[in-house]
Amino acid sequence: MVQQQSLVGSFVSHATEHPGDPALVWRGEETTYRELHLLAERERVRIARLAPGGDEPIGIPAAKSPATIALVLACLLEGRRFLLLPAPTPDGRTSDALVEQAGILHVLSPEGPQAPGPVPGTSERQRASDRPGEPKAPRRTEPADVSFMFTTSGSTGRPKIVPLSTGAVDRFTTWAGERFGIRRGTTVLNYAPLTFDLCLLDIWTTLRFGGRVVLVDPALATHPGHLLDLVSRHAVRLVQAVPMFYRLLLDAAAGSGRRLDTVEHVVFTGDSMPAHCLAGLPHLFPGARLYNVYGCTETNDSFLHEVDGTEPADGPVPIGRPLPGVHAVIVGADGGVLTGPGTGELHVATPFQTDGYLDREQDADRFAPHHHEGRTRRYFRSGDLVRRDRDGRITLEGRNDHQVKVRGVRVNTHEVEQVLLGHPDVVEAAVVAVPDPVAGRLLRSVVRRAPDSRLNSLALRRHCARRLPLTAVPSTLLIVDDPLPRTSTGKIDRTPIQHACSPEHTESPSQPTEGTAT
Secondary structure, eight states: OOOOOOHHHHHHHHHHHOTTSEEEEETTEEEEHHHHHHHHHHHHHHHHHHSTTOOSOEEEEOOOSHHHHHHHHHHHHHTOOEEEEOOOOTTSHHHHHHHHHHTOSEEOOOOOSSOOOOOTTOOHHHHHHHSOOSOOOOOOOOTTSEEEEEEOOOTTSOOOEEEEEHHHHHHHHHHHHHHTTOOTTOEEEEOSOTTSTTHIIIIIIHHHTTOEEEEOOGGGTTOHHHHHHHHHHTTOOEEEEOHHHHHHHHHHHTTTTOOOTTOOEEEEESSOOOHHHHHHHHHHSTTOEEEEEEEETTTEEEEEEEOOSOSOTTSOOOOOEEOTTOEEEEEOTTSOBOOSSEEEEEEEEOTTOOSSOSSGGGSTTTEEEEEETTEEEEEEEEEEEEEEOTTOOEEEEEESSSEEEETTEEEEHHHHHHHHHTSTTEEEEEEEEEEETTTEEEEEEEEEEOTTOOOOHHHHHHHHHTTSOGGGSOSEEEEESSOOOBOTTSSBOHHHHHHHHSTTOOOOSSOBSSOOOO
């Protein structure tokens, strides 16, 4: 069997053999493989100059652009670990904490399309040596060497760092390329931010196999008409996105009869697909196969279900069956592995998963060994409750803790409550997730302020924004003066709060003295 090239090795080969092929489309402009390779080589020179031979990771602010993608490629070419830094909170705390946690000494923003200027104090000879000449071969790495480092959603304001080995990334991109038929000339839409592990499919698998990536501008990511035109104009063949994206497309196409005939594969992931949205996809994508993909940042994609019309009309879409090489067990409430129908927590081991968080102290309650199918493996405890029926179909039932998904990102409502309670004028706080036709779920909170306090929703929103990622900041902050309802055991009773915060109701569980913050 011929050993396949690595992700970056395959990219270099394609850039050498087919330099004029389009690699990226960004804001209407194409970047060829040759142009992207040259950008990456120039950034590679900068990395080698600023951080020669070091083992510490490079920090990359993940603003979507061809220049940022070139910087990632430069790290891969140079064999350097790198952390894709999410957008910081208004005071910069999230990024600062990640930089410190990862031991990053250099945070490099891309230098853009223009040639980098001379470094102060360097001679002409030094500057000449900084210019990329004939591209060098990628630096040799071992399969166990870390390359990409992603982060979890971090509802506490301190996301976990998830390192992925070169081998894990190569195994995943190999599977994805073969499964979805990505090859030279295949056009794939990238909707997710660069910090999401979804990009391993729609950007990095595509570039490995010589395809073309159409990048969705984050500033236009909720503009239905723009998204519909983008997919149509560029003859996209593979789309992967959270359900909200498909709802936006359906809204844009409603009443016009417009169809996206070029799309061959439609992948939805990151959240539950509403039944009414799923029902509209075959009309919008008449020639496409539809897939529900399940996975976690720690494991990457684990399960896949191809929609075949047997899905329940009023229930969740099955997550399907394990991908090749994936092993999964369902652990019941008693800690035992279920062997038949039942409900429990899903534990997964994949060929693509991390070996553990960068901070290994965080591994203890998230990874567990199981002896299953004649071998002991290290499984990731997903925290997801699933149900297996008599036919072996597995459906996602929810979380076994306080975590919910907002716009495809896991958020822990308990942690959000703790941030709210951290404000000196907050006495009680409850956070609930309510259905939303576009986002899937939104967070709404009810807060009781201290007597005589003049706390308002704007001040509380600022308090949250400094401590939480954007997806974890409640969309509605309702401030009340009366105690929140409680159960007979003294815990906050969430049933009336959930009812009052539902889209059908606007009243508070107690009398509000402030309006909602939007």
